[in-house]
Amino acid sequence: MTVRTRMAPSPTGEYHIGHIRTLLYNYAWAKNNKGRFILRIEDTDRERLVEGAVDRILAVIRDYGLSYDEGPRVGGPFAPYYQSERLPIYQKYAKQLVDQGLAYYCFCSKERLEALRKKQQAEGKLPGYDRHCRNLKPAEVKHKFAANESYVIRLKIPDGEEISFTDVVMGKIKVNSGSLDDQILLKSDGFPTYHLAVVVDDHLMEITHIIRGNEWLSSTPKHILLYRAFGWEPPTFVHLPVFLDPAGEGKMSKRRGSVSARSFLENGYLPEAILNYLMLLGWNPGNDREIFSLEEFTKTFDLKNLNKANPRFTFDKLNWFNQQYLRAMDYENLAERLLKFSTYNKGEIVRVLPLIRDRLITLKEFDDQAGYFFHPPAVDRKSLSGFKSADRILEHAASVLSEKLDGKFLEEKAREYCASHGLKVGDYFMVLRIAITGRTATPPLGEIIQILGEAETIKRLKANSY
RNA sequence: GCCGCCAUCGUCUAGUGGUCCAGGACAUAUGGUUCUCAUCCAUAAAAUCGAGGGUUCGAGUCCCUCUGGCGGCACCA
Numbered sequence: 001m002t003v004r005t006r007m008a009p010s011p012t013g014e015y016h017i018g019h020i021r022t023l024l025y026n027y028a029w030a031k032n033n034k035g036r037f038i039l040r041i042e043d044t045d046r047e048r049l050v051e052g053a054v055d056r057i058l059a060v061i062r063d064y065g066l067s068y069d070e071g072p073r074v075g076g077p078f079a080p081y082y083q084s085e086r087l088p089i090y091q092k093y094a095k096q097l098v099d100q101g102l103a104y105y106c107f108c109s110k111e112r113l114e115a116l117r118k119k120q121q122a123e124g125k126l127p128g129y130d131r132h133c134r135n136l137k138p139a140e141v142k143h144k145f146a147a148n149e150s151y152v153i154r155l156k157i158p159d160g161e162e163i164s165f166t167d168v169v170m171g172k173i174k175v176n177s178g179s180l181d182d183q184i185l186l187k188s189d190g191f192p193t194y195h196l197a198v199v200v201d202d203h204l205m206e207i208t209h210i211i212r213g214n215e216w217l218s219s220t221p222k223h224i225l226l227y228r229a230f231g232w233e234p235p236t237f238v239h240l241p242v243f244l245d246p247a248g249e250g251k252m253s254k255r256r257g258s259v260s261a262r263s264f265l266e267n268g269y270l271p272e273a274i275l276n277y278l279m280l281l282g283w284n285p286g287n288d289r290e291i292f293s294l295e296e297f298t299k300t301f302d303l304k305n306l307n308k309a310n311p312r313f314t315f316d317k318l319n320w321f322n323q324q325y326l327r328a329m330d331y332e333n334l335a336e337r338l339l340k341f342s343t344y345n346k347g348e349i350v351r352v353l354p355l356i357r358d359r360l361i362t363l364k365e366f367d368d369q370a371g372y373f374f375h376p377p378a379v380d381r382k383s384l385s386g387f388k389s390a391d392r393i394l395e396h397a398a399s400v401l402s403e404k405l406d407g408k409f410l411e412e413k414a415r416e417y418c419a420s421h422g423l424k425v426g427d428y429f430m431v432l433r434i435a436i437t438g439r440t441a442t443p444p445l446g447e448i449i450q451i452l453g454e455a456e457t458i459k460r461l462k463a464n465s466y
Numbered sequence: 467g468c469c470g471c472c473a474u475c476g477u478c479u480a481g482u483g484g485u486c487c488a489g490g491a492c493a494u495a496u497g498g499u500u501c502u503c504a505u506c507c508a509u510a511a512a513a514u515c516g517a518g519g520g521u522u523c524g525a526g527u528c529c530c531u532c533u534g535g536c537g538g539c540a541c542c543a
Contacts, residue, residue, distance in 0.1 A: 010543050045542055110541070117540090126468055127539080152541055170471065179469050179539080187541040194543050218470060218538040241472080242537070248477090251537075277478095280491090284479060288490045307479080309472055310536055317478065317492045327505090359504050411501075429501035441503035 003035030005209050007068070008042045008198065011053035014260035015060050017313070018213065018243045018252060021278040024297075025240065026211045027066055031298035038205060039071030041082045042198070044191045060261045064271045065294060070205075078205045083197050090192035093200050093230070094153045094185050102229045103185060105151045106133040107144050128181045129154070153186040155195075155225065163221040168238040169306045170214075175221040183222050195219065199226040202235060209303075211238040214310070215251075238303055241282050241310040248312045268341055268362030273322040280317075282307045291324060319361050326360050342367050344374055352451060355443040373451060377438025379464050384434055388423065393431045398461040405454040407446015435464040 030037035070076025097103035
């Protein structure tokens with residue numbers, strides 16, 4: 001059987017970094033098995049629908065270097081891939097369950113439900129639907145239909161039954177049906193709830209593996225019941241642990257900082273580095289290897305090596321991965337990526353990159369670290385005057401360099417000068433460094449002056465002497 | 467509150483009854499290289515395997531209890 005996995009985003013806001021991880025695993029598992037990876041848009045909540053969200057989700061998936069075999073734009077044999085375009089399908093299946101006596105029409109108003117919930121809370125009972133409409137007589141139902149009362153369709157949850165299923169990651173899960181509510185399947189606006197839509201679509205689209213976040217684990221028994229009601233074989237469930245925020249205090253969320261997939265890109269992280277970090281958060285190859293390209297990952301990825309515990313998402317390791325990928329990049333390609341983050345042009349960037357690349361953690365830092373190559377720095381006079389004979393050092397260096405603009409030559413002369421004047425070589429160069437770059441930490445000066453050229457170097461030395 | 471899940475260095479993790487006085491990576495510290503920073507190299511510190519009971523000749527690995535953490539309990543997904 002062909003392996004078919006899916007990712008089903010809701011266009012209700014920004015795509016989360018955790019979603020990228022789930023998508024990555026779905027993608028990898030499909031590829032690993034020479035299967036198909038499907039993208040389906042779950043836009044059944046009209047109230048939370050956000051304009052343009054689908055476009056942004058598709059764009060960010062592409063920007064991470066990921067793709068899907070079937071879904072929006074590309075189509076596929078099970079189109080449409082937007083749930084909002086599949087309404088008649090869900091309605092048909094919901095009615096089928098009603099006809100079979102496995103689901104029922106419920107005419108309870110939102111107000112009644114609200115009041116019920118309040119009452120239950122006040123009484124200290126666990127909130128839940130009281131099955132008010134579960135046993136309406138056919139005549140009553142007919143009457144309410146005739147009166148045009150709005151309704152939903154609810155699933156009849158059996159009493160006192162143990163529902164169990166095996167999750168690839170979590171193992172055998174058992175739940176008593178008593179802890180489940182008579183779930184709404186079809187909303188009063190004719191749209192399905194997640195539970196109905198996901199089961200129907202996963203079945204119709206022949207999904208073999210549901211790889212999703214752990215937050216879905218507790219609603220899986222409802223889905224199992226639905227599969228059973230329809231007489232369908234459930235797919236394999238794979239519930240991934242959730243990412244905890246850097247402090248480890250809870251699920252990563254918007255409230256706890258920037259977690260949108262887009263924001264990482266905007267902060268100068270390379271998609272391949274982020275992906276690599278994500279691969280290893282909750283999965284391991286069974287050995288000590290850490291660097292994986294997307295393609296290598298799809299070959300190695302195995303559901304067996306998934307972790308159960310919720311990992312903490314932190315930046316230290318991500319930064320390290322980003323550096324590794326940055327250093328592995330050639331200057332031309334890196335310059336291309338830098339364009340979005342820099343005010344300088346590609347030629348300028350490529351020229352200084354050999355000195356800067358290995359010192360970058362993210363793309364964002366380039367301009368800050370390389371600015372002095374392109375314009376004279378603002379030099380704080382006080383930082384220079386802290387050094388003994390700063391102006392004489394500058395004068396000396398200027399005369400040496402106008403003789404010959406060469407790092408080795410400068411160093412030779414600097415050592416001689418320092419030896420005869422009782423100065424430290426380190427101080428000598430620090431004075432030059434500050435005068436030329438305005439910074440105390442830079443690449444080797446000998447290489448910087450080669451790029452700046454004689455005229456500019458001497459100019460900066462003179463500009464900062466008395 | 468109820469239901470469910472999880473638990474190895476600060477962090478991500480390896481570890482599926484003996485080869486583990488627990489291995490790797492990140493982060494940290496120290497030293498070396500160096501005109502500074504970064505890189506690179508070396509070294510160090512870092513987990514009585516959440517706690518307590520079992521089972522076993524032998525437990526990080528199996529069982530139970532507790533504790534802690536996380537997730538879920540909508541006409542949201």
